[in-house]
Amino acid sequence: MRILIVSDTHRKNENFLEVVRREKPLDLLIHCGDVEGSEYVVSEAADCPAYIVMGNNDFFSDLPREVVCDIGSYHVWITHGHNYYVSMGNETIKKVAKQRGMDIVMYGHLHKPVVDMDDGLIALNPGSLSYPRQYDRKPSYILMELDESGKAHFEIRYV
Helix, strand or coil, X not given: CEEEEECCCCCXXXXXXXXXXXXXXXXXXXXXXXXXXXXXHHHHHHCCCEEECCCCCCCCCCCCCEEEXXXXXXXXXXXXXXXXXXXXXXXXXXXXXXXXXXXXXXXCCXXXXXXXXXXXXXXXXXXXXXXXXXXXCCCEEEEEEECCXXXXXXXXXXX
């Protein structure tokens, strides 16, 4: 199973469309918010089921603030993260995820990619495909793959 995890595209979809072309076929798309009205473009381009959550810049959106779902045997929480103080670090969002019984939390807002595996919880932030903020400023995303035994593997990839 191949899952594309993106965030913070901010209606600037060129890199997103390139990534979808590169990574297809996909089984699931997850967008962690700040799509800014491009949800139709995003979901149609992926040509697979999609979960898209509302970010802090998704004004007047009817997107859900959070999604809880199962991916394989993993219980997953998807949120933008700004309501959990992720700009100050991911400790709060990880604490809430553990309290909610999650295996994986996926969030955006930082514009910096993170794969944090700690104490039985996986915290993922794909960074931003439009306005990256990490040291090298490369647009980023995460490809999640479930192997034949159902174990998840994560790779931060760059445009």
